[in-house]
Amino acid sequence: MEHLGLVGLPNSGKTSLFNALTGASAPVAAHPFTTTETNQGVAPLPDARLDALAAMSASRKVVRTGLEVVDIAGLVAGSASGEGLGNRFLAGIREVDALCLVLRAFEDDEVPGDTDPLDALTTLELELVLADADSVESQLDKRRKAARADKSLAGEVAAMEVALGHLGEGVPIYRAGMGAEQRALLKGLFLLTDKPVLAVVNLGESQLDKAEVLVGPVAEALGGHGEALGVCLQLEAEAAQLPADERAELLEGLGLGEGALARVARVAYHLLGRRTFLTTGDKESRAWSFRAGATAPECAGVIHSDLQRGFIRAEVIHWDELIELGSWHAAKAAGRLRLEGKDYQVEDGDVLEIRFNV
Numbered sequence: 001m002e003h004l005g006l007v008g009l010p011n012s013g014k015t016s017l018f019n020a021l022t023g024a025s026a027p028v029a030a031h032p033f034t035t036t037e038t039n040q041g042v043a044p045l046p047d048a049r050l051d052a053l054a055a056m057s058a059s060r061k062v063v064r065t066g067l068e069v070v071d072i073a074g075l076v077a078g079s080a081s082g083e084g085l086g087n088r089f090l091a092g093i094r095e096v097d098a099l100c101l102v103l104r105a106f107e108d109d110e111v112p113g114d115t116d117p118l119d120a121l122t123t124l125e126l127e128l129v130l131a132d133a134d135s136v137e138s139q140l141d142k143r144r145k146a147a148r149a150d151k152s153l154a155g156e157v158a159a160m161e162v163a164l165g166h167l168g169e170g171v172p173i174y175r176a177g178m179g180a181e182q183r184a185l186l187k188g189l190f191l192l193t194d195k196p197v198l199a200v201v202n203l204g205e206s207q208l209d210k211a212e213v214l215v216g217p218v219a220e221a222l223g224g225h226g227e228a229l230g231v232c233l234q235l236e237a238e239a240a241q242l243p244a245d246e247r248a249e250l251l252e253g254l255g256l257g258e259g260a261l262a263r264v265a266r267v268a269y270h271l272l273g274r275r276t277f278l279t280t281g282d283k284e285s286r287a288w289s290f291r292a293g294a295t296a297p298e299c300a301g302v303i304h305s306d307l308q309r310g311f312i313r314a315e316v317i318h319w320d321e322l323i324e325l326g327s328w329h330a331a332k333a334a335g336r337l338r339l340e341g342k343d344y345q346v347e348d349g350d351v352l353e354i355r356f357n358v
């Protein structure tokens with residue numbers, strides 16, 4: 001399961017987002033460093049497609065996919081050099097697959113802290129850049145020495161030198177314009193700024209109608225190298241504690257539709273390069289996570305290794321077409337199930353049934 005790391009300044013709402021995504025109840029308070037331990041939990045991925053298929057098949061069980069969320073202590077200016085608690089926890093997110101930067105915009109006199117999301121983005125990026133520069137510097141001399149004896153390391157050393165140049169200018173790797181080949185050579189360093197980025201701007205309830213104005217500058221600063229979403233985390237966290245029907249009623253009453261948490265989870269999931277295929281029947285409807293671009297046999301292997309080993313072909317139909325027809329049997333009778341072979345690249349929202357023989 002892929003990991004999403006939450007990063008933010010104290011009182012940004014980072015732990016509220018963690019609780020809302022995972023259903024946890026990590027402590028939240030209006031003072032810095034309430035989070036003193038690394039919190040981890042699983043965020044199930046809301047999926048209306050899966051719900052529709054489960055209703056169609058009258059499934060006795062519904063199984064969602066999701067992502068692991070890691071919440072660390074708030075960073076402050078100087079975290080990379082040991083200020084606050086942040087430095088102690090930066091190591092805890094080095095191995096996550098993507099970062100979610102939580103930026104405060106809400107105003108509350110009882111909650112200390114800056115309310116300019118752009119300033120918060122600048123501070124967080126600088127701390128991550130400084131931590132990465134330190135990581136690269138600490139490894140570079142060792143790699144240069146090793147490269148004298150092993151010429152195959154020359155490319156890695158060159159990539160590290162380019163990365164250090166960008167970091168030295170305060171530019172995160174994710175928007176430094178480095179090519180995919182060079183970035184691949186940096187993977188072993190687990191750099192914090194060499195990950196996909198989602199920025200969540202935490203709005204007050206009264207700011208929801210001007211979300212675009214507050215989120216726009218953050219999206220612009222990311223320069224197309226990350227997603228930016230506006231969310232009222234207090235509302236979402238309160239809604240997340242309610243039973244599903246009451247939660248839907250509250251969000252609908254506030255004009256928030258399905259709520260922003262579903263969007264946050266989906267955007268994070270897609271940033272991680274993950275897509276979903278589905279299976280459905282009276283016993284179970286299930287969402288399965290797969291790597292974007294994976295073939296039908298690879299997706300069969302997500303279900304069970306035997307299915308990949310003995311793969312013959314897959315019966316495939318897109319979820320909305322199946323819902324329109326009303327059942328798998330009706331889709332087969334209408335000749336709408338496609339038979340796909342080993343080279344078929346599965347698409348997000350495909351419903352599969354695997355034919356195999358072992």
